[in-house]
Each structure stands twice: as structure tokens, then as C-alpha cells.
Amino acid sequence: MVTSPAPGEGPVRPMSVSLHEGTIAALRARTGKRGVSAYVEALIQRQLERDRLHELITDAEAEHFPADPAAVEAKRAILRGDTAGSADAA
Template sequence: MSAYVEHLIQRQLERDRLRELIEDAESKHGPVDPAAVETKRSVLRGTAGDSADAA
């Protein structure tokens, strides 16, 4: 059980750090374009179609 709790705590710390990085980047560069995020997400998931496979 403690290994499970440790994993949950580590995951939350990772999310907190990621949120800090995002907030820092947005303060320097402005908000992220949601369409660009979806495009990148599709590429990472391999669902962007044939054009992503060629990249």
C-alpha cells in the first residue's frame, strides 16, 4: 500500500512541476493556442494521419 501512495505522491509532484513550467512559459510567451496543442497531441499519439507519419 505504501508503494502505491508513494507513486501517487510522485505523480502529483510531477503534475505540480509541470503546471509551474506551463505557467512560467505562458507568462513569458503568452497563452498556448489550443489548436496547436491538439495538433501536437495527435502527432504524439500517432493519430495525425499520413502527413505526421512522414515527419
């Protein structure tokens, strides 16, 4: 059985994308000319992870129920390090 490589695996192949000139300038200023591909690869992998996480959350909420917004905000406060008053809501 042949399987497709996972994100970040397999041979590297060139592809063309279109970006706004200002985006290209900012990207090159941050990465240098040779770092653009690695930077874009990392961004795409991170977005794919976020997309998969969103799909998992959507599936879980459909099967169980949506998360309580107050509980979600309490957990976000903990992640931000804002622990003042979060003990009651968590």
C-alpha cells in the first residue's frame, strides 16, 4: 500500500505561489533570501496543525456538546499566565 508522505516529510519539490510585493519584502527582511522556503514550510505545517485541531474540536462538539465559553476563557487566562481570579472559573 502506497501512502502519501506526512507534512514535513518526503522529497522537496519547487512550487510557485503568488504573494503581494509588501509581503515578499517583509518575508525576505525577516528570513533572508535563503530562509524563505524554510519559513513558509514551517508556516504551512503550523496552519495544517491548526486546521486539524479545529476539525477535532468541531467533531468533539458535534458528538458531545459545545464547550462552555466561560470555562474556555478561564483556561485561556491560565495559558496567558493571568491567574488572578481564574481559580473560580477553572
